[in-house]
Amino acid sequence: xxxxxxxxxxxxxxxxxxxxxxxxxxxxxxxxxxxxxxxxxxxxxxxxxxxxxxxxxxxxxxxxxxxxxxxxxxxxxxxxxxxxxxxxxxxxxxxxxxxxxxxxxxxxxxxxxxxxxxxxxxxxxxxxxxxxxxxxxxxxxxxxxxxxxxxxxxxxxxxxxxxxxxxxxxxxxxxxxxxxxxxxx
Numbered sequence: 001x002x003x004x005x006x007x008x009x010x011x012x013x014x015x016x017x018x019x020x021x022x023x024x025x026x027x028x029x030x031x032x033x034x035x036x037x038x039x040x041x042x043x044x045x046x047x048x049x050x051x052x053x054x055x056x057x058x059x060x061x062x063x064x065x066x067x068x069x070x071x072x073x074x075x076x077x078x079x080x081x082x083x084x085x086x087x088x089x090x091x092x093x094x095x096x097x098x099x100x101x102x103x104x105x106x107x108x109x110x111x112x113x114x115x116x117x118x119x120x121x122x123x124x125x126x127x128x129x130x131x132x133x134x135x136x137x138x139x140x141x142x143x144x145x146x147x148x149x150x151x152x153x154x155x156x157x158x159x160x161x162x163x164x165x166x167x168x169x170x171x172x173x174x175x176x177x178x179x180x181x182x183x184x185x
Contacts, residue, residue: 020156028156029069035160036064039167046168047175056174059112060167067108071101072159086148093147094140102132109174127177131170139166 019027040060044052075097083089106127110120139162146158 016157017153025070025073027069028073029065031156031160032064032068032163033061034064035164036060036068036167039164040171043168043171043175047172055113056171059109060171062112063105063108067104068163071104075101086144089147090140090144093143094136098135099132102135103128105170106131106174123174123177127173131173134169134173135166 016027016031037057037060040057041052044056075093079089079092079097083092103124106124107120110123111117115123142162146155146162150158
């Protein structure tokens with residue numbers, strides 16, 4: 001019987017959910033870090049680069065660890081008791097939280113890669129509106145489905161899956177902008 005042998009995926013999932021319950025912030029921070037690094041690495045490989053940009057990997061790792069896990073945790077922790085309607089929660093998340101978090105992500109990633117404040121601001125100004133538009137266009141329906149139909153215990157896992165692909169997209173957009181910037185010098 002297939003269930004008589006220990007299933008590694010089942011064991012990992014079980015351990016993940018246990019950690020998510022006992023240490024949610026730590027678990028979300030570490031998971032976000034791993035997903036950000038994996039997404040950035042895959043993005044670089046898709047681009048066909050010969051040498052992996054370790055500064056970019058480190059920036060995405062630190063952002064995931066310091067901001068990508070904890071910030072959403074606290075946002076949802078404080079908003080859920082106030083807003084029960086999934087559609088209203090979506091409106092608040094899309095109109096208030098997501099634009100601010102997207103700006104934070106672009107700015108902090110640039111700083112964590114070693115750019116100056118002025119360079120980080122310039123990069124953010126160039127990327128903010130296209131990335132914000134893409135986020136609204138591509139992720140709004142997925143966010144609504146997650147908030148409305150996914151059981152609460154699985155929502156973080158769903159967000160992690162979406163976040164992995166979003167990280168790839170974000171890294172691709174930032175790499176394109178860097179190529180344009182590098183070509184002008």
